[in-house]
Amino acid sequence: MTEALLSLVAAELAFPGEPNPAMRAARCIADDILAGHGEAVEAVIFYGSCRRSGDATGLLDLYVLTTSDRAFNGPGAAAFFNAALPPNVLHWRLDGPDGPLRAKVAVMTLHAFEGRMRPDATDTTLWARFCQPATLVHARDTEARRRVEAAVARAVEIAVTWALRLGAPTEPPAALWRHLFAKTYGAELRAERGNRPESIVATAPAWFDAILPAALARLPARPAADGGRAWARRWARRRAAGKALNVARLVKAAFTFNGGPDYLADKVARHSGVAFELTPWQRRHPILAAPLLLWRLRRQGAVR
Template identity: 50%
Template sequence: MSLTDILRAEWETDLPPPAAAMVQALIDHGGGTVSSVLFYGSNLRSGDVEGVLDFYVLVDDLIRWRDSRPLALATSLLPPTVEYWELPWQGHTLRAKVAVMGADQFVHRTRFDRLDTTIWARFTQPVLLAFARDDAARQQALDAVAQAIASAARWAALLGPETGTARDYWEALFKATYSAELRVEKASRGVSLVDHAADRYTALLAPAWVAARIPFEDRPGDQHRPLLSRAERAQGLAAWGWRRRFGKALNIARLVKAAFTFTGGVDYLLWKLHRHSGVRLELTPFQRRHPILSAPGILLKLRRMGAIR
């Protein structure tokens, strides 16, 4: 079975009703500029309505999404732009973290040669196509996600052991990508990512290597060996060194950008605060309009409330 065949089969899975409700809200907001919507993350596995649903919205026109030229420019320079959404649904409040970027940007950033590792690494994980405007948009999303997985598998061959199981290669890959990003999780987080869908990752490796044009041979005991020369491995390690150095700087730049472009970010942080500490903080209209300027006073208040130490 080819890589795209595996993805097509995965995408036949029904969307959980809470996610479907949120997707409809996203489509209603974006209208005809929404090319496709991808659903991924921990709630894809759990179906939990209390957590945060994760979506990527791929659009044709960044300006039309929020009717903002500055925001569109920021997204075009450093995609994606993240938004926080809340939606009443069947007695619950659905919450979603929505990343928005151009459909063509998404295709470009799933390529193997990109310095930014975050997009292709994220979409190596399980994902559902929640919406596609038409057959062309569906094919574009399918090709891009397949390209993301092939890019990841090619890096896994270069960064992983000379011979190993499928799990060995994916764990090596995720360990490397976590080390290249500015994250609170430890690099060992990559092990748990594989654990969540171990059979899927095992099934993906060989088709992904075929798609990436990596020659390999199967060995006894579910072992695989990519047929790479020492020079190819050395070149791969050197190229990854650039990505590791670039990755953390890119993450910092995204955090700075998010301080000015994270639509609904204040509500997201307040919800996270309440969920983890039990403290419910009400902000004044001024604090909502100027969260960065108000940050010192807010932090002092939170400390007095015992929410932070």
């Protein structure tokens, strides 16, 4: 791993000396998680839209990386589901010093997190998320910090590798990232507006400009799109698998995420602008209600 890429990643992940309200809120929630699960937690990462905007009043996105599934979840079904289809998702609520705080907390082992940072991984979700700016709110020790930094640096390398395979331009750097995020969002069942790739790149232009040459310097040979059809077929398989995985995780969340159906409805409304109200029957039977509801949302353009 080139020193330049690791240095950029480490600097971006470092908790700021003068944190904004969202950073303070993320640290507050992380401290609350550690109070109940401290021995099981290797690291806590803050990422996503509230991290980009600095808004502490929204739903914060945190990834909790653990020593083992059983250590965090206990010996029951939650540990089984976390191992079988990570991550588990929790809705964390807390009365903070400046008001109520909420977070979507994704939980998986640090080992599983590292293992999904591979260019041949079927699931694109993790490397697509963590090639974007994030903050390491907590690390158990120096080893845990270095493992997270190395995993995030690999996420950047994988992202650039796939962008080049899919024919993205390298100049200007923003064009490569917009091209890539359009592809990765297309490989998920997303409730997002069409300008999402543009807005992500626009919020951190210095980061995306700097990490591209650092990642390119790391790659032993620049991947090319000359085998275009082969790479397109491989990406099509990831796109199909990614949507299937999203559906499976939504089904799991309906049962394992407290308030899962209402959270999903709120997420669709916030990210797509399409608001809808769940009926009591839909809340009680989220799996039975899902096919018709998903069909209606797709017709309205709320999910892609």
